[in-house]
Amino acid sequence: xxxxxxxxxxxxxxxxxxxxxxxxxxxxxxxxxxxxxxxxxxxxxxxxxxxxxxxxxxxxxxxxxxxxxxxxxxxxxxxxxxxxxxxxxxxxxxxxxxxxxxxxxxxxxxxxxxxxxxxxxxxxxxxxxxxxxxxxxxxxxxxxxxxxxxxxxxxxxxxxxxxxxxxxxxxxxxxxxxxxxxxxxxxxxxxxxxxxxxxxxxxxxxxxxxxxxxxxxxxxxxxxxxxxxxxxxxxxxxxxxxxxxxxxxxxxxxxxxxxxxxxxxxxxxxxxxxxxxxxxxxxxxxxxxxxxxxxxxxxxxxxxxxxxxxxxxxxxxxxxxxxxxxxxxxx
Amino acid sequence: xxxxxxxxxxxxxxxxxxxxxxxxxxxxxxxxxxxxxxxxxxxxxxxxxxxxxxxxxxxxxxxxxxxxxxxxxxxxxxxxxxxxxxxxxxxxxxxxxxxxxxxxxxxxxxxxxxxxxxxxxxxxxxxxxxxxxxxxxxxxxxxxxxxxxxxxxxxxxxxxxxxxxxxxxxxxxxxxxxxxxxxxxxxxxxxxxxxxxxxxxxxxxxxxxxxxxxxxxxxxxxxxxxxxxxxxxxxxxxxxxxxxxxxxxxxxxxxxxxxxxxxxxxxxxxxxxxxxx
Numbered sequence: 001x002x003x004x005x006x007x008x009x010x011x012x013x014x015x016x017x018x019x020x021x022x023x024x025x026x027x028x029x030x031x032x033x034x035x036x037x038x039x040x041x042x043x044x045x046x047x048x049x050x051x052x053x054x055x056x057x058x059x060x061x062x063x064x065x066x067x068x069x070x071x072x073x074x075x076x077x078x079x080x081x082x083x084x085x086x087x088x089x090x091x092x093x094x095x096x097x098x099x100x101x102x103x104x105x106x107x108x109x110x111x112x113x114x115x116x117x118x119x120x121x122x123x124x125x126x127x128x129x130x131x132x133x134x135x136x137x138x139x140x141x142x143x144x145x146x147x148x149x150x151x152x153x154x155x156x157x158x159x160x161x162x163x164x165x166x167x168x169x170x171x172x173x174x175x176x177x178x179x180x181x182x183x184x185x186x187x188x189x190x191x192x193x194x195x196x197x198x199x200x201x202x203x204x205x206x207x208x209x210x211x212x213x214x215x216x217x218x219x220x221x222x223x224x225x226x227x228x229x230x231x232x233x234x235x236x237x238x239x240x241x242x243x244x245x246x247x248x249x250x251x252x253x254x255x256x257x258x259x260x261x262x263x264x265x266x267x268x269x270x271x272x273x274x275x276x277x278x279x280x281x282x283x284x285x286x287x288x289x290x291x292x293x294x295x296x297x298x299x300x301x302x303x304x305x306x307x308x309x310x311x312x313x314x315x316x317x318x319x320x321x322x323x324x325x326x327x328x329x330x331x
Numbered sequence: 332x333x334x335x336x337x338x339x340x341x342x343x344x345x346x347x348x349x350x351x352x353x354x355x356x357x358x359x360x361x362x363x364x365x366x367x368x369x370x371x372x373x374x375x376x377x378x379x380x381x382x383x384x385x386x387x388x389x390x391x392x393x394x395x396x397x398x399x400x401x402x403x404x405x406x407x408x409x410x411x412x413x414x415x416x417x418x419x420x421x422x423x424x425x426x427x428x429x430x431x432x433x434x435x436x437x438x439x440x441x442x443x444x445x446x447x448x449x450x451x452x453x454x455x456x457x458x459x460x461x462x463x464x465x466x467x468x469x470x471x472x473x474x475x476x477x478x479x480x481x482x483x484x485x486x487x488x489x490x491x492x493x494x495x496x497x498x499x500x501x502x503x504x505x506x507x508x509x510x511x512x513x514x515x516x517x518x519x520x521x522x523x524x525x526x527x528x529x530x531x532x533x534x535x536x537x538x539x540x541x542x543x544x545x546x547x548x549x550x551x552x553x554x555x556x557x558x559x560x561x562x563x564x565x566x567x568x569x570x571x572x573x574x575x576x577x578x579x580x581x582x583x584x585x586x587x588x589x590x591x592x593x594x595x596x597x598x599x600x601x602x603x604x605x606x607x608x
Contacts, residue, residue, distance in 0.1 A: 042432075042511075042512045043428050043432035043433070043434040043512070044428075044434060045512070046424045046425060046427060046428035046432070046512070046516070047424070047425050047428050047440070049420070049421045049424060049425070050421040050422065050424065050425040050481075050486055051425070051440075053421065053477065053478075053480050053481045054444075054447070054481050054483070056477075057459065057477060057478040057480075057481050058447060058452070058455070058481045058483075059447075060458065060462075061455030061456070061457075061458040061459040061462070062450060062454060062455045062458075064455075064458035065454060065455055065457055065458055067458075068457055068458060068461070073457075073461070078460070078461045078464045078465070079461075079464075079465070122348075123348075123349075123352055126341070126345050126348050126349055127349070129340060129341035129342075129345050130340040130341060131340075131341045131345070131346075131349070135594075135595055135598070137349050137353065138598045139590070139594035139595065139597075139598055140353040140356055140357060141352060141353065141356055142590075142594065142597065142598060142601070143356050143357055143360060143587075143590070144356050144359075146537060146541075146586050146587060146590045146597075147359075147360065147541075147583055147586075147587075148540070148541035148543065148557075148558055148561070148582070148583065148586070149541065149543045149558075150541075150543055150557075150558045150561035150562055150565070150579075150582075151363075151561060151579045151582060151583045152359070153565070154561060154564070154565045154575060154576075154579045155359045155360075155362065155363050155576070155579060156359065157565065158362075158366065158572055158575070158576065159359065159362065161572075163375075164374060164375045164379070164572075166362065166379065169379065198355070198356075198359065202352075202356055203601065206598060206601050206602055207601070207602070209602065210601075210602040210603075255449070255451055258451075259451050259453045259454075261453070261543070261544055262543040262544070265562070266561075266562065266565045269565045269566045283453065283544075287544075287548075290456075290457060290460075291548065296457050296460070296461065299457050300457045300458075303453075303454045303455075303456070303457060304454075306451075306454060307450070307454050310451070314449070
C-alpha cells in the first residue's frame with residue numbers, strides 16, 4: 001500500500017476533516033510602509049513551487065483520468081482520442097475478469113487487513129510496557145516496512161515456492177502435504193496477503209503505540225486498583241482510548257488494499273495474477289489492460305471505478321465508526 | 332504505588348512475544364542473505380542450508396551481469412536524492428507560509444492539500460503517462476523525479492512542526508529589522524525547521540527508493556531504478572533463485588543501511604506523524 005502510506009503519518013483524526021490547528025494564531029499583517037516590498041504578494045511566492053507541481057502532477061492527472069475514461073485511447077497512439085461515451089465502462093462490466101479482480105481485491109483485502117491490524121494492536125499493547133531495549137524492538141519491527149514491495153514479493157515468492165520453498169518444507173516436516181501456493185485460489189490469496197501483513201504489521205503497531213501513549217497512565221492505575229485483569233484493562237481502557245487511531249488505520253489500510261499491485265504482480269511475475277486470474281487484483285487488472293493490452297481508456301475507467309470504490313469504503317468506514325460511537329455514548 | 336509500576340513492566344511473556352515478532356520480521360531478510368550466498372543446487376537439497384554460504388560475491392557478480400542492477404542502484408540514488416532534496420525544500424517553503432504567513436485563500440488551499448492526501452496517486456497514472464509521452468520523457472529519470480516531488484504529506488508535516496516550534500516573536504523581530512521574507516526564511520525558518528526537515532527527508536528517501544508502480548510504467552530496463560530492475564529480475568528470465576536473491580539483497584541493502592544508522596529517527600518520525608494534527 002505504498003501510495004497511501006504518506007497518509008498514515010498525518011493524523012489519526014477523521015479523514016478529510018480540516019486539521020485542528022488551521023486556526024492557529026497568525027502574526028499581524030506587516031505594516032504597509034515596508035520599503036516598497038509587495039508584502040501582500042510575497043506569501044504566495046512560498047507556495048508557487050509546491051502548487052505548480054501539485055497542479056501538473058497531482059490534480060491534472062486525476063481529473064483527466066475521468067476524461068480519458070470516456071475515450072478510446074491506445075498505448076501505441078497516446079495522442080489520438082476517439083469518443084466512446086460510457087463504452088469503456090460497459091465493456092468493463094461485461095468482462096468476467098473484472099468481476100474476478102473485484103472479488104479478489106475484496107478477499108485479499110480482508111485477508112491482509114484484518115490480521116495485520118489485529119496483530120499490530122496486540123504488538124502495540126506489548127510494546128507499551130516498560131521494556132529493556134525498546135528502541136531495538138521498535139526498529140526491528142519496522143524492518144519489513146523498509147523493505148520494498150518488489151523485494152518483499154520476490155523473497156516471499158521463494159519462501160512459498162512449490163518444491164523448494166521453505167514453507168512447504170516446514171509443512172512437510174510436520175507431516176502436511178505441500179500446498180500449491182501458486183495455483184490454489186485460497187492458498188495463493190493467503191500467500192499474497194501474507195506479504196502485505198509482513199510489511200505493514202510493525203508499522204501499524206508503531207502508529208497504535210503512538211496512540212496508546214496518549215492514554216493517561218492513571219486510567220490503568222485506577223483499573224488496577226479496581227482489580228481489573230490485564231485483558232479487561234485492554235478491553236475497557238486501551239480500546240476506547242485508541243478508537244480514533246483504529247478508525248484511521250482501517251481507512252488507510254482499506255485504501256492500500258484497494259490498489260494492491262506490486263505483491264500480486266511479482267508473486268509469479270505475470271500481469272494476469274495467476275493462471276486463472278486467481279489472485280489478480282483491480283490494480284493489477286488496470287495495469288494489464290493499460291500496459292499489457294494497450295487499452296489506456298479502459299485502464300482509466302478501471303482507475304475511476306477504484307476511486308469510487310475507495311470513496312464508498314471510506315464513507316462506510318466513517319459511518320460505522322460514528323454509529324458505534326453514538327451507540328456507546330448512549331449507553 | 333510500586334505494585335502498579337511493576338505491573339506495567341514487561342514480563343517474560345511480553346519479551347517472548349516481542350522476540351517472536353522480531354524473528355518473523357527479520358527472518359525473510361536473513362533468508363535472503365542465506366539464499367544469496369549459496370548456489371541454486373544447495374538451496375534445492377533435501378535439507379536446505381540455514382547459514383550463509385561462501386558464494387555471495389559470485390552471485391552479486393552474476394546479477395550485476397544479468398540484470399542492470401549496478402545502473403539501477405545509481406539511478407535510484409539520483410532519483411531518490413533529487414526527490415528528497417526537492418520535496419524537503421518545497422514542503423518547508425509551503426509549510427512555512429501555511430504556518431506563519433497570512434494571505435487570502437490560506438484555509439481553502441491547506442484544506443485542498445490535506446484532502447488530496449486521501450487520494451491514491453496510482454489513480455492518476457494514465458494521464459500522467461500520456462503527459463510524459465508527449466514530453467518525450469519516457470525512460471528518462473525526470474519522469475519519475477518531478478511527479479515524486481509532490482508531497483502533500485510533506486507540506487502538512489512541515490506546517491505542523493513550524494506552527495509549534497517557530498515563535499512568532501522571532502519573525503516579528505526580523506520584520507522590524509527590515510528583513511525580507513526570503514531572508515527570514517533562510518536565516519530563521521530553516522535553522523529552526525532542520526530537525527523536522529531531516530525526518531521528512533528520511534521518510535521521503537525511503538518512500539522514493541521503494542516506489543514501484545509509477546517507475547515501472549515510466550521507465551524500462553534501459554534506464555531502470557532498483558525496483559524496475561527487481562521487477563525484471565522477477566519477470567521470469569532469470570531462473571537462478573540465488574541470483575534473484577542476490578539482486579534483491581543488493582537493491583535492499585542501501586535502505587537497510589540508512590535504516591540501521593538512523594532507525595531511531597525514522598521510528599520517531601512515524602510515531603510523531605501519527606499523533607500530530
